[in-house]
Amino acid sequence: DAKTTQPTSMDCAEGRAANLPCNHSTISxxxxxxxYRQIHSQGPQYIIHGLKNNxxxxxxxxxxxEDRKSSTLILPHATLRDTAVYYCIxxxxxxxxxxxGKGTRLHILP
Amino acid sequence: xxxxxxxxxHQVTQMGQEVILRCVPISxxxxxxxYRQILGQKVExxxxxxxxxxxxxxxxxxxxxxxxxxxGSNFTLKIRSTKLEDSAMYFCASSRETSSPLxxxxxxxxxxx
Numbered sequence: 001d002a003k004t005t006q007p008t009s010m011d012c013a014e015g016r017a018a019n020l021p022c023n024h025s026t027i028s029x030x031x032x033x034x035x036y037r038q039i040h041s042q043g044p045q046y047i048i049h050g051l052k053n054n055x056x057x058x059x060x061x062x063x064x065x066e067d068r069k070s071s072t073l074i075l076p077h078a079t080l081r082d083t084a085v086y087y088c089i090x091x092x093x094x095x096x097x098x099x100x101g102k103g104t105r106l107h108i109l110p
Numbered sequence: 111x112x113x114x115x116x117x118x119x120h121q122v123t124q125m126g127q128e129v130i131l132r133c134v135p136i137s138x139x140x141x142x143x144x145y146r147q148i149l150g151q152k153v154e155x156x157x158x159x160x161x162x163x164x165x166x167x168x169x170x171x172x173x174x175x176x177x178x179x180x181x182g183s184n185f186t187l188k189i190r191s192t193k194l195e196d197s198a199m200y201f202c203a204s205s206r207e208t209s210s211p212l213x214x215x216x217x218x219x220x221x222x223x
Contacts (some may be wrong), residue, residue: 043201043214044153096141096208097166100153
């Protein structure tokens with residue numbers, strides 16, 4: 001089963017930053033934090049991943065706390081197209097598969 | 111940007127029939143996966159495949175399921191005798207290395223009647 005806890009749903013106003021929290025208090029030293037999203041009727045889309053340091057790419061930023069027990073995905077300027085289910089996943093470094101939980105349903109409001 | 115492609119996008123079949131779902135992974139990827147998502151439920155892992163053999167499978171992946179990489183580009187999932195409860199979205203994914211991100215296709219919606 002998923003080793004993460006996420007809120008069931010969140011709202012964010014269009015143009016604002018969307019901050020999606022995730023708790024992973026039992027994470028091990030060799031486990032990465034991955035974020036995916038699933039827009040309605042599409043396949044899961046990779047967003048970003050990290051181990052200890054904060055990460056940023058063209059889609060989002062990932063902030064991992066120093067104790068690694070929680071993280072936040074930040075979408076800096078949310079648009080209506082960011083409405084999706086967002087999954088926070090803990091993945092061992094040597095494990096190929098990923099296991100999805102229920103995720104957070106993010107609604108971007110116009 | 112290269113992507114995983116799946117065909118068909120929608121397949122309707124009768125209970126007891128065999129179906130083959132097809133996937134073309136990203137060309138330089140070495141690891142391949144199948145997942146399924148029953149309507150309204152979580153995305154569930156079925157099987158991972160590397161070096162022409164199954165590396166891991168879930169409890170869902172019973173003897174009715176099989177996977178194959180028949181040539182250098184395709185990766186298929188076969189369900190030998192479909193049941194009503196096999197109705198779901200089936201997603202194929204691939205990754206370059208064991209610890210690289212998985213990239214997913216947009217799925218095949220399988221409807222068993």
